[in-house]
Amino acid sequence: MSDNxxxxxxxxxxxxxxxxxxxxxxxxxxxxxxxxAGKYTxxxxxxxxxICANATDAEDICQESLRKAxxxxxxxxxxxxxxxxxxxxARNTAIDHLRRRNNFSxxxxxxxxxxxxxxxxxxxSPEDNMIDDQSYDLFIRSIAALPDRYRRIAxxxxxxxxxxxxxxDELSMPLNTVRTRIRRAKAMLEKMMRK
Numbered sequence: 001m002s003d004n005x006x007x008x009x010x011x012x013x014x015x016x017x018x019x020x021x022x023x024x025x026x027x028x029x030x031x032x033x034x035x036x037a038g039k040y041t042x043x044x045x046x047x048x049x050x051i052c053a054n055a056t057d058a059e060d061i062c063q064e065s066l067r068k069a070x071x072x073x074x075x076x077x078x079x080x081x082x083x084x085x086x087x088x089x090a091r092n093t094a095i096d097h098l099r100r101r102n103n104f105s106x107x108x109x110x111x112x113x114x115x116x117x118x119x120x121x122x123x124x125s126p127e128d129n130m131i132d133d134q135s136y137d138l139f140i141r142s143i144a145a146l147p148d149r150y151r152r153i154a155x156x157x158x159x160x161x162x163x164x165x166x167x168x169d170e171l172s173m174p175l176n177t178v179r180t181r182i183r184r185a186k187a188m189l190e191k192m193m194r195k
Contacts, residue, residue, distance in 0.1 A: 022082040025073045033073060036082065037066050044090045051094040061097050065090040072163045092161040099159075142192040150185040157182050158189075 018039075024032035044065060049058040069089050076085050143154050156162040156170065164182070168175045 018082055019078065022073075022076060023078060026076060026078075033070055036086075037070070040083070040086055041066065044086065047087060048090055048094050051091065052098060057097065058094075061094050062090070064097075065093045068093060068161070072165075075164050089161070092158070096159075096161055138193060139189075142189050145192065146185055146188060150181055150188065153178060153181045154185040154189065157185075 018036070021032040021036050025036060041062060045058055045062040048061045048065070049055060052058050052061060065086070069086050072089075076082065140159075143151065143158065146154055152171065153167055156167045157164075162170065164175060164178050167173070167182075168178045171178070
């Protein structure tokens with residue numbers, strides 16, 4: 001591990017093995033990423049199954065989420081927990097999968113990216129499905145209500161799961177501007193969704 005990476009790890013409080021593995025993965029160490037993937041495969045699958053009840057789909061989405069994480073690990077921000085980052089990718093991938101299948105009734109739009117402690121095995125009632133549909137509709141309407149400078153970025157990131165660099169390329173914007181606007185868009189959306 002280079003001195004620069006060690007220094008970054010120390011300044012972000014990343015003294016845990018997980019943070020060190022993430023930093024190594026960012027530099028192209030595939031063994032480090034494999035170790036992280038091994039640690040998170042089962043928790044991710046359980047989390048995804050809480051969003052998408054079909055076990056086969058959950059397995060596919062889990063593998064796709066790990067692939068996306070591997071492809072964009074260089075964009076991971078070590079200031080944040082790796083766990084939060086990878087669960088966010090899983091959530092967005094699951095939502096995209098459900099949207100493609102026109103099956104929004106099982107989407108759970110939790111405020112947290114963390115996996116639930118237990119996944120209850122209950123059938124959704126028609127009332128639950130209606131509430132979930134309304135939550136998703138509110139989320140879409142909230143994105144549409146964002147100011148112009150944030151709307152397109154929020155759509156690309158939150159609805160289409162574009163990586164930060166892909167958004168920067170698509171909109172011909174500096175990467176730091178994209179990061180700032182996504183952070184602000186998320187804060188605005190959180191406020192709108194609470195009202």
